Amino acid sequence: MDWPEKVKKMQADWIGRSYGSEIAFHVEGANDTITVFTTRADTLFGATYMVLAPEHPLVPRIITPDTRAAVEEYVERALARSSVDRMTLTKEKTGAFTGGYAINPINGRRLPIWIADYVLMDYGTGAVMGVPGHDERDFEFATAFRLPIPRVIAPVEAARRDIEKAAAMPLDHAETDYGVMVNSGGFDGMTSEEGKKAVTEKLAKDGMGRFTVNYKMRDWVFSRQRYWGEPIPIVHCEKCGEVGVPEEDLPVMLPRVERYEPTGTGESPLAAISEWVNTTCPKCGGPAKRETNTMPQWAGSCWYFIRYIDPNNGEQLCDPAKADAWLPVDLYVGGIEHAVLHLLYSRFYVKFLYDIGAIGFDEPFARLFNQGMVYKDGAKMSKSKGNVVSPDEMVERYGADSLRLYELFMGPPELDSEWNDSGIEGMYRFLNRVWRLVNSHADRRVSATAAGAARRASGQATGGADAAAPVAPRRATGRASAALERERHRAAMEVTQRLEAFKLNTAVSALMSYVNALNDWVDENGSVDTASLETLARLLAPFAPHIAEELWQRLGHDESVFVVKWPEYDPEKVQEDLVTLPVQVNGKLRGTIQVHRGAPEDEVLAAAREAGTVVRHITGKQIVKEIYAPGKIVNIVVR
């Protein structure tokens, strides 16, 4: 997938796959077991306590009469704090002792069971083993509540020198790096990697542990209480409960209604449409009600593009032949804000559809391009900040082409940029220049070699003010029109390359340079050939479609500029015979020389020694080295 690394990483983090072990701890004096997830089974000997999330289901069964009040108060307070508060409030560790104990399955040690809100119910098992010596959070917790902090991992180097001494080294912070196991019974001397495996395997033999994989993915409510969304195909039957709508009755369609309004009861507007809601149970045929919640917007945004290529197919999702021709999407341009929701879930949908054989590809978008955001006054545009630029006003004043061109010209598309009102003025002026240039030469049917000669034939011009363009009577020579042809090839080359490289701002500047060159040409020669103008219209078309189409017609074409071929270019024709080379002395510019392409090195160097103020800077000095980078530069090193 040709996607930005950043997006791939954000998705990987969002999924949060984590390889580790599940370890079971018996609760002392009960039949209960607390299971924890850990990526560091090698630190199991260092566990000095257990922590459950406040909402963990075992909490009420573990508390003892004398801890009940304190624990219940803590749970209440923790649950009252919303998840938002939990993040913004200080990370100071809080907790309460339940009064219960668990047994460490590897060494039989008694571990006090605490509850604390730094353990999250919806990740892993909602319970952790506290290993303060080798986990920062556990270290903070153990420090706050004066729990023991033993060392069970020693740094590799220290262990190699003297493992006894390394095992006895005190800990003043959590050492989270991998190392060598110490104070761990028969496992001493193993590396962390070996230990994770060995400890888990030992536990597995006793039925107390296993390898497992955990994900950060969480549940996400898929339903919305509104009319506008795909109905969820479930029927609620009094007798049978929730029953899926049979496949032959799919899809469930929204009812056509004049209006839909909130019910005021907190239910979806669909709940008030009785002829739709009331149905029969597909299983028992008795009275039943349809599910009235609908799907969120992103349910459809995940796969709509598959349907777009074959929207009227009544038999299947889409015709496989059409899918082969069109999909997956070649290029997807969108904002980074969709990195983990829309773009990730779209991938899930497509992988599912691939797995059930509905489509033949398993990634939706081959290439992803994230465009930046446009800021105004240093902030995202928003109504509440009052810094919104209305596109309608801009279109009204300058036209859609000017607005579009300015948005492209503002800066590299992948970066954020700052809106500047006067910037669009420049684009408007540019388009006006293009308009005048083409219109004052459009109906002259001038060929490149006869540009000057044909000028006189242009008696009747396009009408209006444009007709009065000043024309200097001079003849264009054959050599000069070769220069014009070069400009044309250069423009086609630069616009094409920059367009393909997505450097749209520089593609626009290449267009401007081309127009400047054509205007200069007109100033000197009085006219310009039709091919040059046609190239301009075609190159301009993707950037300023309206004006380009109009100009194309004025250049005498009946078909649209969008159906004609994109201008081709010959890189050879862009090359100039005479190139200007900078000449440096000790890396400092001292002059320039004009040389023929492919001139022999000694000739170039000889010319270089004469150029500009080079002479002054090399006389009386010893030339140590002369560097000639053909087509680029000459550098004379003196001492």
Next chain:
RNA sequence: GCCGGAGUGGCGGAACAGGCAGACGCGCACGACUCAAAAUCGUGUACCUUCGGGUAUGUGGGUUCGAUUCCCACCUUCGGCACCA
């Protein structure tokens, strides 16, 4: 704290693969046209200078004949994630 992007004139930005820093545009100044203005067109526009030149791409080093570009360390700033065991 971790991860990622960005620092270049008054402003937005350009510079292919290490080769004339500032393309293109905005702004500004002056000029042409005009009774005047607008529009348009032209010229100029990094900084300092004893007019020889010198200094400049966030800062400090390094590599190189030559660095905006490559390497090391740092500063600023904008995003994203944030107790994930």
